Amino acid sequence: QVQLTESGGGSVQVGGSLRLSCVVSGYTSNVKYLAWFRQAPGQRREGVATISPAAGSTWYAGSVKGRSTISHDSSKNTVYLQMNSLNLDDAGMYYCATSTIWTASPLSSNSFNTWGRGTQVTVSS
Numbered sequence: 001q002v003q004l005t006e007s008g009g010g011s012v013q014v015g016g017s018l019r020l021s022c023v024v025s026g027y028t029s030n031v032k033y034l035a036w037f038r039q040a041p042g043q044r045r046e047g048v049a050t051i052s053p054a055a056g057s058t059w060y061a062g063s064v065k066g067r068s069t070i071s072h073d074s075s076k077n078t079v080y081l082q083m084n085s086l087n088l089d090d091a092g093m094y095y096c097a098t099s100t101i102w103t104a105s106p107l108s109s110n111s112f113n114t115w116g117r118g119t120q121v122t123v124s125s
Contacts (some may be wrong), residue, residue, distance in 0.1 A: 002026045002114045009119030012086055016123075020081040022096030022116060026048065033099040033106055034072060034079040038121070040092035047107030048074045048094070049081055049118045086123050093118040 007029050008020040035050035049070035050059045058070055061109065067084045079096065096113035 002028055002031060002098050002100075004098065004114060004116035006045065006067055006094065006096045006116045006119040009094060009121045011122040011124060014123060014125050016086050017071055017082070017084045018086065018121060018123075020083070020094055020096075020119060022079045022081075024079065024096075024098065026076045028098075030097045030100040032102055033111070034070075035096045035097045035099070035106070036079075036081045037071065037097055037109060037112075038090075038092040039087075039095070039118075043092070045095070047109065050106040051079065052106065061107060082125050083121075086121075087111060088125065089125050091121055091123040 003026045012018055033050050033052045035062045037045050038048050039045040048061050048064055051070045053072050053074050067085045071080045093111040095118045096116040098114045099112045103111035
């Protein structure tokens with residue numbers, strides 16, 4: 001069983017930056033993907049960024065591409081999401097997730113089977 005613990009959320013002004021962290025513990029040898037999702041009130045949960053250390057690949061939502069970076073530190077069992085140039089649309093609850101199956105949709109929540117509790121990101125103008 002995999003456990004995920006997110007941190008790093010908070011309040012930031014438009015144009016600011018945040019780095020989210022997610023510690024991955026438990027039985028992690030079968031994990032194929034690690035990802036960040038976000039959900040704003042009244043909105044669907046959407047994939048923000050995914051990394052597959054095994055495949056050496058990353059995927060980004062169009063809305064964050066070029067200003068966000070997902071990374072994985074295997075020595076710390078931690079996945080990070082660095083977000084820059086934050087705007088009001090970036091606000092929401094951010095969730096870390098892992099998948100133990102190979103998928104053609106690495107930004108789809110349907111592809112992920114373990115979730116953290118989330119960390120809140122608030123963006124103000």
